[in-house]
Amino acid sequence: MTPRLVTRQSGPLSGSVRVPGDKSITHRSVIFGAMAAGTTVVHGYLPSEDCQATAEAFRMMGASITVDGATMTIISPGWNALTEPADVIDCGNSGTTARLLTGLLAGLPLFACLTGDASLRRRPMKRVAEPLAAMGAHIDGRGGGALLPLAISGRQLNAIDYRSPVASAQVKTALLLAGLTARGTTSVTEPAPSRDHTERMLPAFGVRLEVAGSRVAIAGGQAMTAPAGPITVPGDISSAAFLIAAATLVPGSEVTIQNVGLNPTRTGLLTILDRMGAAIERTNRREAGGEPVADLIVRHAPLKGIEIEPALVPSAIDEFPILFALATQAAGTTRVRGADELRVKESDRIAAMARELARVGATVREHPDGLEVTGRTPVKGAECQAYGDHRLAMSMAVLGLVAEGDMVVDPGPIATSFPGFAGLLAGVGAALADA
């Protein structure tokens, strides 16, 4: 029988925990480390399935990537000496792996095929394939290069100035990596700022970028060299989100989450929760690996529904499943619009959350570009669908901590981003069982 994760109404949560390393920053550490000549050392990387897919892809292209405890060591001859992979690269569930690799491989003199799991094979690749084609890339795939599997015949690219229709760090980074291999200076301008981990990290590898507002430019042909010191990956705010939500929901709780990355392009969840009335204290603010970091002390607080304006969407993009779950326990209506990107994540997170929240007794209204949740409604545990989506599974599991009866989810997808999720939740006193 497939394992199931069961959560139940819990007493006050307490304790001090560390969440695993940031997924976006780990991907970039591995990719940039494997593109840089020399030895890159990474502390606190995320050992999740998504990041392992990225590491495996670069091993197939000649980089040495080894792991010893919480430290990863990457040894590479540099991006212009990577070798042709002997087999299809499997990106698993990871959009970041697929899109960033497409950008890099388009400009390297080798042939490569990329594929992924059923969810990733449904996700749009045209957003990278189209601008790359304008740079001279040769990419074939299903639907004219719109869907994986993709076959990339790498070649010399030419720079473009690209105005992206979507705020997407994956698109931005894919084009910057292509731009690094191209002739001339490539620029990307976004409609709103997306996460800027690439811009923060590339200078440590000796790469010069020009950043002005929501435009980033990179000159082609720059060598990359391994940083002198190790890269330290902060804890992932997108994983901390589930503990923040758990402590906020369960009466009497107080949980400290240490070492959480608070990059301002990622903290939309905290802004939204502050407005909803949550009690989240930021302490011990510091910097690690070019990223702001703090410890969070989260206490239970009653929430009220709010209007989430579209400008806040990019900085909370991965947190909407858990926000929708929280909104069922807020007084009044929480509404988000302008969030159509949620339909092309690991699942259609608008449709999937609408269905699952309705299943457990919440009041929801679906919009083409968002969702409306009206609380506060008591929720009943149920056998939920995760749609193969890690954040769906964790959101419903956390909601189970205030449900009547057992909330049952498939824990399988959780390893994508948050190994040890159930153990961490149990460690702060959540009632759960594996069935």
Ligand code: S3P
């Ligand atoms: C990511 C960017 C975001 C985010 C994803 C990770 C990244 O995707 O949802 O989880 O590491 O660049 P988009 O670029 O599609 O917005």
